[in-house]
Amino acid sequence: MPNTILDPTGTVTTAAARPAAPRAPRPATLRGARVGLLINTKQNARPFLEEAGRLLADRYGVTLTARTKLNFAMPEPEEVIKELVATSDVVITGVGDCGSCSAAAAADGVVLEAAGLPVAAIVTDSFRATADAMAELRGAPGYTYATTAHPIAVLTEDQVKERAARVLDDLVALLTEPDA
Amino acid sequence: MTARRMTARRMTAGRMTAGPAETAPDPDEAQRAIEYCYEQGWSDGLPLVPASTPLVDRFLATTDKDPGEIIGSLEQVGRDCTVYTAAVNAAMAGCEPEYFPVVLAAFEALMRERAARGGGFQSTSGPAPLIVVNGKIRTELGFNSAGGAFGPGFRPNMTIPRAIGLIVRNAFGIHPHVLEQATQGVPGRWSLCLAENEEESPWEPLAANGGVPGGASAVSATLTRTMEFVDNRHTPHAEQVLWDLADTISRIGSLIFKETAVAVVLCPEHAQMFANAGMSKADVQRWLIEHSGRTGRDLRLAGKNGLHGIGRFGSDDTSGDAEFNRIIPGPRGIPVVVAGAKNAAISMVVRIFGEWSGTSVPVGEIK
Numbered sequence: 001m002p003n004t005i006l007d008p009t010g011t012v013t014t015a016a017a018r019p020a021a022p023r024a025p026r027p028a029t030l031r032g033a034r035v036g037l038l039i040n041t042k043q044n045a046r047p048f049l050e051e052a053g054r055l056l057a058d059r060y061g062v063t064l065t066a067r068t069k070l071n072f073a074m075p076e077p078e079e080v081i082k083e084l085v086a087t088s089d090v091v092i093t094g095v096g097d098c099g100s101c102s103a104a105a106a107a108d109g110v111v112l113e114a115a116g117l118p119v120a121a122i123v124t125d126s127f128r129a130t131a132d133a134m135a136e137l138r139g140a141p142g143y144t145y146a147t148t149a150h151p152i153a154v155l156t157e158d159q160v161k162e163r164a165a166r167v168l169d170d171l172v173a174l175l176t177e178p179d180a
Numbered sequence: 181m182t183a184r185r186m187t188a189r190r191m192t193a194g195r196m197t198a199g200p201a202e203t204a205p206d207p208d209e210a211q212r213a214i215e216y217c218y219e220q221g222w223s224d225g226l227p228l229v230p231a232s233t234p235l236v237d238r239f240l241a242t243t244d245k246d247p248g249e250i251i252g253s254l255e256q257v258g259r260d261c262t263v264y265t266a267a268v269n270a271a272m273a274g275c276e277p278e279y280f281p282v283v284l285a286a287f288e289a290l291m292r293e294r295a296a297r298g299g300g301f302q303s304t305s306g307p308a309p310l311i312v313v314n315g316k317i318r319t320e321l322g323f324n325s326a327g328g329a330f331g332p333g334f335r336p337n338m339t340i341p342r343a344i345g346l347i348v349r350n351a352f353g354i355h356p357h358v359l360e361q362a363t364q365g366v367p368g369r370w371s372l373c374l375a376e377n378e379e380e381s382p383w384e385p386l387a388a389n390g391g392v393p394g395g396a397s398a399v400s401a402t403l404t405r406t407m408e409f410v411d412n413r414h415t416p417h418a419e420q421v422l423w424d425l426a427d428t429i430s431r432i433g434s435l436i437f438k439e440t441a442v443a444v445v446l447c448p449e450h451a452q453m454f455a456n457a458g459m460s461k462a463d464v465q466r467w468l469i470e471h472s473g474r475t476g477r478d479l480r481l482a483g484k485n486g487l488h489g490i491g492r493f494g495s496d497d498t499s500g501d502a503e504f505n506r507i508i509p510g511p512r513g514i515p516v517v518v519a520g521a522k523n524a525a526i527s528m529v530v531r532i533f534g535e536w537s538g539t540s541v542p543v544g545e546i547k
Contacts, residue, residue, distance in 0.1 A: 073256075
């Protein structure tokens with residue numbers, strides 16, 4: 001009887017790999033919603049999210065609460081998730097424009113959805129593969145998020161605003177279910 | 181059995197040829213096993229040693245640790261590495277069983293790095309662990325600490341960092357183009373393992389700086405982004421060599437934050453020159469901290485003069501042009517190691533990704 005060739009991958013045992021709860025239910029409209037901006041501190045993430053928030057305030061009268069991620073590379077800890085759930089109806093997070101922060105944006109999205117908050121995560125288009133892989137790892141294969149063209153760190157203030165305006169309809173579509 | 185005795189036995193065995201009494205291994209079967217490992221997606225691109233239970237048991241027998249003990253976790257991907265999984269990967273990397281305590285110490289040292297736990301393996305930087313081995317384990321296991329210290333040619337130096345790379349790939353599930361997003365990566369990633377040339381170093385070993393004194397066998401590790409040589413073999417003046425090192429340390433391209441960190445791997449000739457000039461290792465560090473940096477103008481021309489928080493960004497503001505900006509925050513930002521042959525005055529500046537934990541891990545007793 002020959003020996004078996006051993007598998008070096010081990011087993012997946014920690015909490016992060018447990019299947020996520022289903023996607024959060026969406027409101028029919030953002031009218032009057034409390035929008036949480038979870039800014040990941042990458043270059044131009046703040047003006048990008050703030051401009052998107054400003055446009056949503058103009059269009060739907062939303063109120064905004066902005067906070068920065070504790071560490072752009074890592075999913076947010078439970079206390080931050082709880083705080084976002086307590087203070088927001090929906091969350092916009094990003095901009096994932098690197099290996100660890102794009103994955104973290106997807107992970108935050110999946111975790112917040114499981115806690116009942118609709119999320120629009122924004123990732124640059126270079127990092128779709130890693131955002132998809134992280135979502136799948138977190139039990140949410142096919143998780144949907146918004147993309148914007150890479151790079152954004154080198155854009156001017158006006159260019160960032162233009163990008164935010166261009167992605168706005170995608171954010172609204174991700175956060176609402178008009179026919180619900 | 182001690183490692184020394186096992187090494188002696190191996191060397192004897194190595195001189196034997198496969199005579200009629202010995203059955204030569206079946207190459208076709210070996211090739212099928214290697215291809216099987218490729219097909220499973222376990223390989224870093226090079227052939228793996230197919231691991232079997234008898235082989236992995238020999239690895240596990242070198243440590244007191246329980247095979248099920250978790251020795252590292254990547255929280256963000258929900259993956260753990262156990263002693264057993266580490267042993268399978270070390271076997272596949274081509275390690276000998278008695279290297280396993282060094283693999284465990286290297287992995288622990290690496291996982292003490294904030295950057296390694298916090299997304300470094302996923303980073304666009306594609307950082308490479310640099311592993312530094314100190315103490316008698318170097319000679320017991322046959323590490324190279326002399327000529328060609330950065331390899332290749334020596335089994336422990338090559339296979340131990342490879343084992344770490346396979347752990348990251350297989351146990352943590354960080355695969356290129358998926359959760360690993362290196363833009364270009366680092367040449368020699370998963371192959372950087374130095375043994376310090378303690379015999380020709382005038383100073384205390386790195387492990388002593390990392391809190392493991394007394395010449396004990398210990399491993400230090402950090403993540404790095406690349407390395408650059410400093411060839412300065414024609415001056416008798418220590419300070420000129422220090423200026424040369426400071427120039428390479430101060431390269432703007434590597435500066436993305438207010439502060440940076442480098443490991444300086446001195447060849448014995450440079451290290452002895454500094455010692456003969458009356459300098460301790462701490463003196464060399466102090467000198468380099470003091471003199472490494474750039475003027476505001478240099479930084480501005482390269483678009484890295486402005487600071488938002490800790491990050492460097494371009495700004496048109498010329499008011500800081502004349503100011504000299506130091507970049508190394510303190511001794512922990514510039515660990516000094518001595519390695520290589522005493523045959524030319526060539527040293528290496530290794531760029532650290534994030535910062536070194538400043539701690540070394542003792543190698544467990546090999547049973």
